Amino acid sequence: MDTTVTTAVKEQPRTNGVGHDVKFSSKQVKVFYGEKEALHGVDIDLRDREVTALIGPSGCGKSTYLRCLNRMNDTIAGCRVTGTTTLDGKDIYDRSIDVVQLRAKVGMVFQKPNPFPKSIYENVAYGPRIHGIASSKQDFDAIVENSLVKAGLWTEVKDRLDQPGTGLSGGQQQRLCIARAIAVSPEVILMDEPCSALDPIATAKIEELIDELRENFAIVIVTHSMQQAARVSQMTAFFHLGHLVEFGQTKQIFTNPVDQRTQSYITGRIG
Amino acid sequence: MVNEHLFKRFDDELARLDAKISEMGGLAEAQLARSLQAIRERDTSLSESVIASDARVDAIETEIQDHVLQMLALRQPMAVDLRHILSSVKMATTLERIADYAKNNAKRSIVLMQGSVPPRAMTGIDRIGRLVQGLLTDVLDAFSKNDVPAAELVWKRDEEIDDAYNGLFRELLTYMMEDPRTITAGTHLMFMAKNIERIGDHVTNIAELIVFRVTGSPFATDRPKGGGEIYRPA
Numbered sequence: 072m073d074t075t076v077t078t079a080v081k082e083q084p085r086t087n088g089v090g091h092d093v094k095f096s097s098k099q100v101k102v103f104y105g106e107k108e109a110l111h112g113v114d115i116d117l118r119d120r121e122v123t124a125l126i127g128p129s130g131c132g133k134s135t136y137l138r139c140l141n142r143m144n145d146t147i148a149g150c151r152v153t154g155t156t157t158l159d160g161k162d163i164y165d166r167s168i169d170v171v172q173l174r175a176k177v178g179m180v181f182q183k184p185n186p187f188p189k190s191i192y193e194n195v196a197y198g199p200r201i202h203g204i205a206s207s208k209q210d211f212d213a214i215v216e217n218s219l220v221k222a223g224l225w226t227e228v229k230d231r232l233d234q235p236g237t238g239l240s241g242g243q244q245q246r247l248c249i250a251r252a253i254a255v256s257p258e259v260i261l262m263d264e265p266c267s268a269l270d271p272i273a274t275a276k277i278e279e280l281i282d283e284l285r286e287n288f289a290i291v292i293v294t295h296s297m298q299q300a301a302r303v304s305q306m307t308a309f310f311h312l313g314h315l316v317e318f319g320q321t322k323q324i325f326t327n328p329v330d331q332r333t334q335s336y337i338t339g340r341i342g
Numbered sequence: 343m344v345n346e347h348l349f350k351r352f353d354d355e356l357a358r359l360d361a362k363i364s365e366m367g368g369l370a371e372a373q374l375a376r377s378l379q380a381i382r383e384r385d386t387s388l389s390e391s392v393i394a395s396d397a398r399v400d401a402i403e404t405e406i407q408d409h410v411l412q413m414l415a416l417r418q419p420m421a422v423d424l425r426h427i428l429s430s431v432k433m434a435t436t437l438e439r440i441a442d443y444a445k446n447n448a449k450r451s452i453v454l455m456q457g458s459v460p461p462r463a464m465t466g467i468d469r470i471g472r473l474v475q476g477l478l479t480d481v482l483d484a485f486s487k488n489d490v491p492a493a494e495l496v497w498k499r500d501e502e503i504d505d506a507y508n509g510l511f512r513e514l515l516t517y518m519m520e521d522p523r524t525i526t527a528g529t530h531l532m533f534m535a536k537n538i539e540r541i542g543d544h545v546t547n548i549a550e551l552i553v554f555r556v557t558g559s560p561f562a563t564d565r566p567k568g569g570g571e572i573y574r575p576a
């Protein structure tokens with residue numbers, strides 16, 4: 072199996088012309104579930120204020136890699152990660168790293184919206200409270216409002232903040248989860264198929280939101296929808312059978328991918 | 343080139359698109375050949391047949407556009423498929439233009455046949471016509487085989503057409519200066535020569551589209567251009 076990653080990034084100008092700093096840098100990241108090696112040495116740099124889409128067929132390792140970035144794999148029994156991943160130059164698997172702090176810095180939004188069985192207000196205020204980010208009622212109010220505004224949900228819920236978050240529609244719940252992730256002032260937001268349980272209108276709202284959030288955060292999104300990857304991301308990484316096959320500018324990946332396996336996947340061919 | 347789609351019908355649709363382009367290419371090729379033959383043999387009825395057959399070329403172009411519109415809407419193609427479809431629709435437009443030029447030459451040939459024409463000028467038109475005819479055949483061949491080197495060869499050879507056109511331009515100018523009675527015919531022949539030269543340019547466009555379709559990259563360099571001197575004052 073060819074393990075060379077095709078990277079067309081270096082030769083080409085960056086999409087947004089800004090050339091932001093590298094946020095996450097992974098070197099030879101491998102993930103084992105027991106004896107089985109699920110991810111075979113991933114080398115990739117993810118930049119700040121850019122949306123990076125991870126695409127590939129089921130079981131290709133994209134979600135496994137995503138979960139390395141906030142050490143969610145730690146919670147899986149028998150899972151072992153080797154290689155290095157740095158966030159702003161610091162090894163996130165270093166012993167000195169507080170995983171709780173790491174996950175506050177690197178927020179996550181899941182496939183299914185999973186609001187806490189609490190009020191809309193409490194869903195957003197919960198993180199800042201346990202992290203001790205705010206203390207006064209005024210501070211909490213400000214954080215809740217600000218987060219909900221950023222998540223594009225404020226106008227829809229401002230008059231019913233005391234009602235349960237679970238009473239919202241699916242798309243609203245997902246935006247509530249995004250507001251909850253934003254509330255603890257993260258630097259990176261990971262999204263694992265955030266729209267796969269949503270209808271097209273709710274999906275469009277989330278995608279719009281992703282584009283706005285890019286101004287302040289690095290975003291890494293796993294998606295099965297290639298159209299979505301093409302719409303929302305600046306960079307795209309294609310995974311296949313546990314290998315990072317190709318990583319490049321989204322516009323290049325979807326018009327003229329270098330690797331034959333990428334070509335086959337994105338054009339819907341038998342690989 | 344690449345393996346089959348998971349949706350087999352998409353492969354069928356792409357194959358159908360190629361078949362339509364090939365059919366259109368064959369028709370445009372025939373239209374050019376028959377227009378040249380009509381000029382050569384002073385055959386008015388053949389010219390009229392060329393004029394009438396142009397409608398079929400236009401009809402296939404419309405069919406291709408409809409087909410492409412549906413594929414874009416229903417399949418949301420990516421990468422090589424997207425290039426395949428986009429280059430096809432541009433090829434259809436280009437072939438339609440080529441056939442139009444052949445039709446225009448057929449129209450002018452009917453006018454020519456009514457007056458006196460310097461016989462050597464007719465030979466010049468036929469010569470450049472056959473050159474372009476050869477290039478069109480080669481580029482359509484390159485298209486059917488997705489043959490990038492062959493397409494690049496055609497692309498480079500357009501310079502020959504430009505040089506031949508330049509020579510013919512001077513020749514026609516000379517006849518008209520020598521004998522003003524040939525001005526009407528000479529002017530028509532000028533336009534006919536220009537039409538043929540334009541067909542040559544369209545052939546190079548098709549060559550470029552083949553390269554883009556297969557490789558995803560446009561040509562790196564500018565095409566060699568012959569015949570620049572006719573644009574400078576004598």
